[in-house]
Amino acid sequence: MDLPAVVTTDLRLNQPRYVKLPDILKAKSKPLVALTPAELGVALKPMLRVVKVEPPPQRQKGVMVKDAAELVAALKTKGLL
Amino acid sequence: MTNVLVVAEHDGRTVSSATARTVRCAAAIPNAEIAVVAFAANGAALADQIATLEGVRRVLLVDNALHAHPLAALMAPQLAEIATGCSHVLAPATTFGKDLLPQVAALLGTVQVSDIMAIETATRFRRPIYAGNAVATVEVAALPLVGTVRIASFQPAAAGASHAPVEHVTPTASLPTHTRFVSQTVAAGDRPDLQSARRVVSGGRGLGSAENFKRIDELAALLGAAVGASRAAVDSGFAPNELQVGQTGKIIAPELYIAVGISGAIQHLTGIKDARTIVAINKDAEAPIFEVADIGLVGDLFAILPELNERLAEVLR
Numbered sequence: 001m002d003l004p005a006v007v008t009t010d011l012r013l014n015q016p017r018y019v020k021l022p023d024i025l026k027a028k029s030k031p032l033v034a035l036t037p038a039e040l041g042v043a044l045k046p047m048l049r050v051v052k053v054e055p056p057p058q059r060q061k062g063v064m065v066k067d068a069a070e071l072v073a074a075l076k077t078k079g080l081l
Numbered sequence: 082m083t084n085v086l087v088v089a090e091h092d093g094r095t096v097s098s099a100t101a102r103t104v105r106c107a108a109a110i111p112n113a114e115i116a117v118v119a120f121a122a123n124g125a126a127l128a129d130q131i132a133t134l135e136g137v138r139r140v141l142l143v144d145n146a147l148h149a150h151p152l153a154a155l156m157a158p159q160l161a162e163i164a165t166g167c168s169h170v171l172a173p174a175t176t177f178g179k180d181l182l183p184q185v186a187a188l189l190g191t192v193q194v195s196d197i198m199a200i201e202t203a204t205r206f207r208r209p210i211y212a213g214n215a216v217a218t219v220e221v222a223a224l225p226l227v228g229t230v231r232i233a234s235f236q237p238a239a240a241g242a243s244h245a246p247v248e249h250v251t252p253t254a255s256l257p258t259h260t261r262f263v264s265q266t267v268a269a270g271d272r273p274d275l276q277s278a279r280r281v282v283s284g285g286r287g288l289g290s291a292e293n294f295k296r297i298d299e300l301a302a303l304l305g306a307a308v309g310a311s312r313a314a315v316d317s318g319f320a321p322n323e324l325q326v327g328q329t330g331k332i333i334a335p336e337l338y339i340a341v342g343i344s345g346a347i348q349h350l351t352g353i354k355d356a357r358t359i360v361a362i363n364k365d366a367e368a369p370i371f372e373v374a375d376i377g378l379v380g381d382l383f384a385i386l387p388e389l390n391e392r393l394a395e396v397l398r
Contacts, residue, residue, distance in 0.1 A: 001259055001260045001261065002258075002259040002260075005259070005260075011322075012315070012316065012322060045222075046222065047191070047192035047221060047222050048192050048220070048221055048222070049219065049220045049221075049222065050217050050218070051217075051218040051220050052217070052218045053210070053215050053216070053217045053218075054215065054216050054218075055214075055215060055216070056209065056213060056214070056215065056216050056354075059373045059375075060375075061371075061372060061373075062374050062375035062376055062377060063375070063376055063377070064371075064378070065377070065378050066378070067378070067380070067385070067388070068378070068388040068391075068392055069388075069392055070378075071360065071362075071376060071378050071389065072389070072392045072393060072396055074376050075337070075358075075376070076396065078358060078375075080336065080337045080358060081396055081397060
């Protein structure tokens with residue numbers, strides 16, 4: 001592809017670098033620039049509103065079997081084999 | 082009348098069940114008039130398959146040799162053009178849809194609703210948030226909208242009932258040349274596709290090695306099941322990336338899901354909780370997987386699997 005490009009990466013692309021303590025200290029002295037949407041020429045208008053948030057339906061806890069034979073029998077009973 | 086446009090996902094020969102599930106979702110929108118668009122090279126046969134899906138009123142075929150290897154960068158501007166006059170543009174929330182639809186939303190200057198799991202009204206949807214730990218109901222302020230559909234939440238639309246008309250469309254949008262197809266590598270395998278399989282057997286860190294992971298393949302072969310893996314198993318190199326089931330992998334809804342040596346981290350459970358029946362085999366009785374399992378078996382998987390294989394072979398013979 002031609003550049004510039006926006007790229008997303010796979011989870012296991014590489015091992016992230018861990019931040020060293022001196023770098024964390026140094027970060028405190030770095031300038032922090034705050035930009036507003038207006039400065040970037042963007043007018044924000046909310047297009048999506050969250051009406052409500054609920055817990056998802058829970059699965060019922062199932063049965064425990066004690067060995068492979070019982071497991072196969074249980075699967076058979078459920079008509080899964 | 083609500084004009085809903087569904088984008089078909091296919092491999093050049095067959096339309097994916099994810100597409101049929103997206104059509105089912107589209108049909109839940111009140112007064113939906115559903116058109117399905119397919120980008121393909123020599124796609125007449127594909128269009129015919131789509132035309133028989135229940136609820137489809139029109140099939141729009143964009144037949145172009147360029148689409149032998151579909152690229153989101155090429156499809157997006159054409160899709161934005163075809164979507165003129167539509168209220169909803171939907172695609173499955175698979176790699177395909179997640180790649181394509183954000184570009185379309187940007188081109189249309191509109192909102193995207195991701196991972197739709199239920200339709201309440203034409204502008205109100207339910208979707209999972211926080212790795213499936215909560216369900217949000219969201220309302221969009223205005224149409225059109227672009228949406229990806231959580232395919233595990235919908236059954237596939239029935240095929241074969243009717244035959245909708247197929248129209249050839251030739252968008253005039255100029256196509257970008259910045260992204261070009263180079264090559265494609267498909268993982269070879271004789272197991273069913275993980276995303277659409279009726280049965281799935283997954284292995285986790287409990288297997289201990291890539292060598293031991295082959296036991297999952299044996300069990301899967303016996304059941305005619307697809308093979309999956311937990312993130313821990315993939316991170317440890319026991320199984321390839323594309324087998325990962327869970328929040329950052331595939332979200333699936335098979336009839337039977339067997340988790341072997343998987344503890345059941347919330348990110349994994351998110352990927353499987355729409356499975357009809359979940360079976361868990363794990364040596365730790367306290368593992369969270371047993372909280373969601375319909376059938377649980379506590380024990381050493383290396384002792385259980387050979388016996389399970391033997392007994393299954395007897396029953397299935």
